[in-house]
Amino acid sequence: MKGYWYYAAITTGAAILYVSSKAEWLPLLIILWLIWLKARKGFPLLPFIISIISFCFFTFYIPEIEEVAEEKFEHLSSHVTGSIDGSAVITDEYMQFQLEGSHSISNTNFLVMYFFDQPAQSQASFVKNGDFLHGASCVIQTSHESIEKPSSSTNPAQFNYQQFLLQKDIHYQIIIENLNQIHCTDPQPLSHIYLLRHQLIDYMHGRWSDNTVMWLTSIVFGDDSMMDEPTEELFQRWILSHIIAISGSNITLIIAIVLLLLVKGNIVTKERAQLLLILFLPLYGILAGGEPSVWRAVWMITILLVIQKFKKKFLYIDIFSFVFLSLIIFDPYVIYEVGFQFSFAVTFAILLSAKWVSYSTSTLWNIVQISFVSQMAILPLQLHYFYIFQPLSILLNVIIIPYFTLFVIPLMYIATLLSFLPKQVLFILDNSFQWIHSVVVNFLVWVDTYLSFPLFMNGLSITAVIVYYIFFFRFMYELEIKRMKVAFLSGVLFCLPIIFGALKPYLSEEGIVTMFDIGQGDAILIETPYRQDTLLVDAGSTFDFESMEASRSVYKQILRPYFYSRGITHLDAIILTHEDLDHIGSLEYILEEVTVDTIMVSSFFDDQLIKNIQASFPNQIIKRIEAVQTIRGNFTNFHVLSPTSDHQSLNDNSLVLYADLGAKWLFTGDIGSDVEKTLIKNHPEMNIDILKVAHHGSNTSSDSVYIEEIDPDFGLISVGRNNRYGHPSVEVIETLESKGIDILRTDLHGAIQYYFSNNQGTFLIHSP
Numbered sequence: 176m177k178g179y180w181y182y183a184a185i186t187t188g189a190a191i192l193y194v195s196s197k198a199e200w201l202p203l204l205i206i207l208w209l210i211w212l213k214a215r216k217g218f219p220l221l222p223f224i225i226s227i228i229s230f231c232f233f234t235f236y237i238p239e240i241e242e243v244a245e246e247k248f249e250h251l252s253s254h255v256t257g258s259i260d261g262s263a264v265i266t267d268e269y270m271q272f273q274l275e276g277s278h279s280i281s282n283t284n285f286l287v288m289y290f291f292d293q294p295a296q297s298q299a300s301f302v303k304n305g306d307f308l309h310g311a312s313c314v315i316q317t318s319h320e321s322i323e324k325p326s327s328s329t330n331p332a333q334f335n336y337q338q339f340l341l342q343k344d345i346h347y348q349i350i351i352e353n354l355n356q357i358h359c360t361d362p363q364p365l366s367h368i369y370l371l372r373h374q375l376i377d378y379m380h381g382r383w384s385d386n387t388v389m390w391l392t393s394i395v396f397g398d399d400s401m402m403d404e405p406t407e408e409l410f411q412r413w414i415l416s417h418i419i420a421i422s423g424s425n426i427t428l429i430i431a432i433v434l435l436l437l438v439k440g441n442i443v444t445k446e447r448a449q450l451l452l453i454l455f456l457p458l459y460g461i462l463a464g465g466e467p468s469v470w471r472a473v474w475m476i477t478i479l480l481v482i483q484k485f486k487k488k489f490l491y492i493d494i495f496s497f498v499f500l501s502l503i504i505f506d507p508y509v510i511y512e513v514g515f516q517f518s519f520a521v522t523f524a525i526l527l528s529a530k531w532v533s534y535s536t537s538t539l540w541n542i543v544q545i546s547f548v549s550q551m552a553i554l555p556l557q558l559h560y561f562y563i564f565q566p567l568s569i570l571l572n573v574i575i576i577p578y579f580t581l582f583v584i585p586l587m588y589i590a591t592l593l594s595f596l597p598k599q600v601l602f603i604l605d606n607s608f609q610w611i612h613s614v615v616v617n618f619l620v621w622v623d624t625y626l627s628f629p630l631f632m633n634g635l636s637i638t639a640v641i642v643y644y645i646f647f648f649r650f651m652y653e654l655e656i657k658r659m660k661v662a663f664l665s666g667v668l669f670c671l672p673i674i675f676g677a678l679k680p681y682l683s684e685e686g687i688v689t690m691f692d693i694g695q696g697d698a699i700l701i702e703t704p705y706r707q708d709t710l711l712v713d714a715g716s717t718f719d720f721e722s723m724e725a726s727r728s729v730y731k732q733i734l735r736p737y738f739y740s741r742g743i744t745h746l747d748a749i750i751l752t753h754e755d756l757d758h759i760g761s762l763e764y765i766l767e768e769v770t771v772d773t774i775m776v777s778s779f780f781d782d783q784l785i786k787n788i789q790a791s792f793p794n795q796i797i798k799r800i801e802a803v804q805t806i807r808g809n810f811t812n813f814h815v816l817s818p819t820s821d822h823q824s825l826n827d828n829s830l831v832l833y834a835d836l837g838a839k840w841l842f843t844g845d846i847g848s849d850v851e852k853t854l855i856k857n858h859p860e861m862n863i864d865i866l867k868v869a870h871h872g873s874n875t876s877s878d879s880v881y882i883e884e885i886d887p888d889f890g891l892i893s894v895g896r897n898n899r900y901g902h903p904s905v906e907v908i909e910t911l912e913s914k915g916i917d918i919l920r921t922d923l924h925g926a927i928q929y930y931f932s933n934n935q936g937t938f939l940i941h942s943p
Contacts, residue, residue, distance in 0.1 A: 257274040
């Protein structure tokens with residue numbers, strides 16, 4: 176099997192794709208590929224058999240992620256028992272740990288969370304005092320009503336927290352209100368290493384500034400809880416997050432430091448130092464947080480050290496494949512970890528391209544080659560998880576990777592070792608690092624501001640992924656054997672799935688109307704066929720009732736992911752029906768990142784709000800529109816029906832729009848019954864197919880006579896779950912039901928999407 180283990184790794188990867196996608200043709204493709212290798216390439220019999228066994232075994236071994244039932248826990252009386260698995264996670268806001276259920280609730284794992292009134296002063300003291308350590312047996316006093324399923328996504332492209340936890344084999348969550356509810360005892364011996372990790376992190380916090388310790392704890396201990404959100408998003412957008420994650424370069428640096436101190440310092444022999452490293456590296460894997468990228472690097476290098484010690488010879492690709500297979504066997508849920516997927520995809524591609532890279536003696540060109548291979552290897556994963564790819568990231572990596580590899584990462588390990596020095600000495604080192612590092616981060620911000628030309632799309636189909644990787648590795652192979660013409664053709668072919676994926680919205684004859692589930696507010700996106708028009712009717716947000724400040728959460732968690740997934744970087748218009756924050760709160764955040772041709776408001780929209788928008792975005796066009804005007808689009812027109820006069824009410828002054836979008840739509844903002852009566856008086860022949868029910872289903876709207884006159888087939892209500900207003904009202908629901916109208920509500924059905932083409936359409940809901 177020497178030199179052939181990577182075929183078993185490839186077929187295991189195919190098994191992972193098969194389990195996650197259920198593409199029935201994939202097993203046949205794998206078998207045909209292996210038969211082709213056997214017949215045409217002289218593929219040995221043993222690797223052939225092992226590869227088939229790997230595919231079959233992992234197809235059944237890898238767990239499928241299925242939604243858990245609403246299990247009843249009445250039998251648990253007043254407590255839950257289990258043991259802590261792994262390290263407790265502690266931030267300024269909360270503490271959480273995974274609890275493996277005891278025999279009475281076997282195969283059921285819980286995420287236990289406690290939210291601080293004020294941040295814990297010491298991570299180590301907190302976990303030690305509460306025995307929140309690995310292996311500790313815990314009894315949690317809680318009612319069965321407090322055990323709940325994690326929330327799932329209710330919007331397209333929104334992060335699915337429930338699925339995220341299921342992929343970690345966590346089924347339910349328990350939120351603790353008081354620490355007295357938890358009693359833990361008897362942690363396992365391994366817990367001392369986890370405790371040491373917390374102690375070291377605490378110590379670093381006391382020795383370095385917040386800005387420096389943010390990078391130090393991320394790079395040395397794998398704790399990114401201090402990383403600020405803008406920096407995290409910046410690195411994510413430019414596919415630089417892997418630099419912060421602990422990887423092979425970190426482990427190699429540790430080896431260099433240990434050998435320098437122990438061997439060059441004549442403390443121990445080289446053989447003894449190697450033995451110490453073999454024993455220490457697995458322990459460092461725990462100290463570094465135990466993420467998949469850490470274990471990949473730790474076990475690969477540990478195996479290499481063992482091989483060197485016993486003077487054996489193995490190929491790097493075989494060691495890689497063995498570690499890959501072993502980690503999945505040890506924990507099959509690891510395949511769902513993003514870090515695992517990125518780390519192994521990059522490493523596999525670099526190993527396979529090693530010969531091509533070795534042809535050049537230019538260090539700079541080698542860095543460009545490795546950057547290119549790394550970016551291309553994870554491109555389908557990047558698009559699947561984040562919907563964004565920055566082509567210039569290939570060049571940016573050429574600058575940033577050497578900077579981190581040669582300066583930041585070594586400095587953080589050296590800083591860790593020197594943390595015992597007097598603070599006056601550390602102050603000089605700390606400030607020097609901050610000054611240099613701020614220049615680089617500001618450079619990244621400048622690039623992000625002026626040189627950002629991202630590609631947005633909603634991932635690739637399983638077929639496109641297979642085609643992409645077939646031609647990508649063919650491209651690399653042809654480069655290796657220096658057949659440049661065939662390599663160029665393969666390069667074109669592996670780019671085609673990306674190109675077609677990006678162009679898909681512009682080639683689709685299907686339009687989409689999306690009523691987002693943003694809680695108690697409105698945001699409706701209209702995408703017409705062939706991307707002829709893209710308009711947003713209202714841009715609501717949640718907000719703080721005391722400060723009346725809009726939250727960024729709706730844009731960040733709901734609108735932006737959907738824009739990314741649909742490749743939307745430009746809106747033809749945002750139509751704001753009226754001034755309430757639940758209709759305009761996300762506007763500022765949209766304008767910061769999305770190009771908007773025109774903002775449209777009614778003639779009676781607040782002047783001061785318009786001035787505020789123009790002060791923040793001086794080049795933004797804002798247009799007032801009136802009843803009887805028509806907003807002309809490339810696909811359809813939007814007819815403004817109201818307000819015809821100033822009603823001296825924000826809600827009643829809402830813009831009312833009529834449009835033909837595969838059906839006759841009426842968008843009504845928050846108008847009340849008086850305006851509804853005016854509408855049917857001014858437009859007696861108006862007949863509607865789909866009604867956006869006014870004011871979230873309030874009893875101040877949806878008058879019975881009005882509903883009967885416009886005679887809609889569907890009523891769509893954008894409303895928050897368990898909202899304080901009691902929306903939608905019982906009267907409105909009864910009125911709609913009595914008229915035989917099908918009701919779709921965001922609180923019950925999640926986001927509501929209407930796909931239309933050629934004057935017909937269908938609804939798709941995203942139920943919680």
